[in-house]
Amino acid sequence: MKKILLIALMCLTGSVFAQEMSKQEAKEWKKKLKSMSVEDFKALVEEHEANQVKVHQLEQEVEEAQASQEELQAQVDKAKKEAAAAKQEAAAAKEEAAKGPAVEKGLVFKVQIGAFNDLDLREYFENNQNFSGEVDADGTMKYTIGTFKDYWEADKFKKYLRKMGVKGAWIVAYKDGQRVDIKEALEGNI
Numbered sequence: 001m002k003k004i005l006l007i008a009l010m011c012l013t014g015s016v017f018a019q020e021m022s023k024q025e026a027k028e029w030k031k032k033l034k035s036m037s038v039e040d041f042k043a044l045v046e047e048h049e050a051n052q053v054k055v056h057q058l059e060q061e062v063e064e065a066q067a068s069q070e071e072l073q074a075q076v077d078k079a080k081k082e083a084a085a086a087k088q089e090a091a092a093a094k095e096e097a098a099k100g101p102a103v104e105k106g107l108v109f110k111v112q113i114g115a116f117n118d119l120d121l122r123e124y125f126e127n128n129q130n131f132s133g134e135v136d137a138d139g140t141m142k143y144t145i146g147t148f149k150d151y152w153e154a155d156k157f158k159k160y161l162r163k164m165g166v167k168g169a170w171i172v173a174y175k176d177g178q179r180v181d182i183k184e185a186l187e188g189n190i
Contacts, residue, residue, distance in 0.1 A: 105176055107185055109154035110144035111161060112172045117141075134179065144172060151186060 021029070036044075110132070117140055125132055133143040145161070148154040154171045161169040173185035 104147055104174065106149075107180075108174050109148045109151050109171050109185075110174060111146050111154055111158045111169050112142055112144045113161065113166050113169050115140050115142045 033041075115136075117138075120141060121131075121143060122133065122141075130146050131143070133141055135141055146154065146157050148157065151171065158169045158171055171182060173180050173182045175185065
């Protein structure tokens with residue numbers, strides 16, 4: 001029976017002891033084995049088997065954690081790409097804004113609210129796309145509000161402004177960003 005236990009123990013420990021154990025160590029382990037009861041050996045084998053199960057469970061947990069880490073890394077990479085794209089879009093938008101206000105293509109109507117020699121409101125154009133103006137050759141600033149494709153919508157807005165007290169409000173026409181004669185625009189000669 002002891003020989004069987006000794007053989008079983010050697011099989012369990014495998015080549016690790018065979019490769020690294022000196023003769024002196026082997027004698028000491030044989031003495032320990034002889035002094036071990038069958039119950040102790042059984043408990044040792046059961047503990048070894050339980051530890052192997054735990055090792056297997058821990059290996060599975062490590063694999064799951066690695067998979068989770070890879071998934072999170074993929075999400076981080078995706079978020080970085082999206083942030084980089086958003087940053088590029090913001091830079092492009094900033095560059096576009098630096099070029100100045102967008103020129104409306106085609107014929108549009110605006111409501112001019114005044115013309116002044118000593119009043120410069122250009123600083124407000126940047127943040128208000130519906131408020132704009134132009135400078136004449138003599139330095140007169142002409143301010144407009146709104147952009148309308150339809151003359152009658154512009155006329156309706158002009159009337160509201162006049163009701164609010166902007167008595168000098170009138171309609172002006174622009175073709176591709178250039179001011180044109182309102183009569184010619186309405187007659188379709190432009």
